[in-house]
Amino acid sequence: MKKSLPLFLCAAALAVAGCNNEGDADTAAPAGNNGEAAGEGGEQTISASVDQNSKFFQAAKATGLDATLNGPGPYTILVPDDAAFTAAGTGPLSDPANTQNRAEITRILTYHILPGVILAEDISKAIDNNDGKTVLATMGGETLTATKExxxxxxxxxxxxxxxxxxxxxxxxxxxxxxxxxxxxxAPAGEAPADNG
Known part of the structure; x- marks a missing residue:
């Protein structure tokens, strides 16, 4: 089964499609269809499909990631709703227009981008096949842990x-x-990620 590589092997992956390779089941994202599912889907790019007035899109636009999400991909994007951005408080996301916040906002947003096309069914199966949890590699070079409730x-x-x-x-x-x-x-810049499993 193909697995997604973390960013250190995909430094240019925001402009390149599908950084996938073999990997351990508990340390990499479940394989999706690298573009097949996307081809069956919408006619618009991710950038055009996201609500242009949403806080996610405004932050992506401020950092230039909107152009990436308009590119070939394929990408899997986790889009927090506006209430989630409000709940995030007064950090960098509260002022995406401030150029001093750009690097941290980019880190946060790329943490919500996974390489390839990973459908919910792919994640669900990976959780079931890995004793109730699976780890997803992000384009930011870190990981998310997926479980079910x-x-x-x-x-x-x-x-x-x-x-x-x-x-x-x-x-x-x-x-x-x-x-x-x-x-x-x-994880904060320069700090090793905690075990979130």
């Missing part, structure tokens, strides 16, 4: 904060969008 897929960040996938599998021409109810955060 009932029939819902729950993602945990480096600090153990959780986000539940609500609307899943919104297909775009260059990937798929899953809507989540919280902003997840990578």
């Amino acid at each position: 009932g029939d819902k897929i729950v993602l945990s960040d480096s600090a153990g904060k959780k986000a539940t996938i609500g609307q899943a599998d919104q297909k775009a021409s260059n990937g798929v969008i899953h809507h989540v109810n919280a902003v997840l955060s990578p």
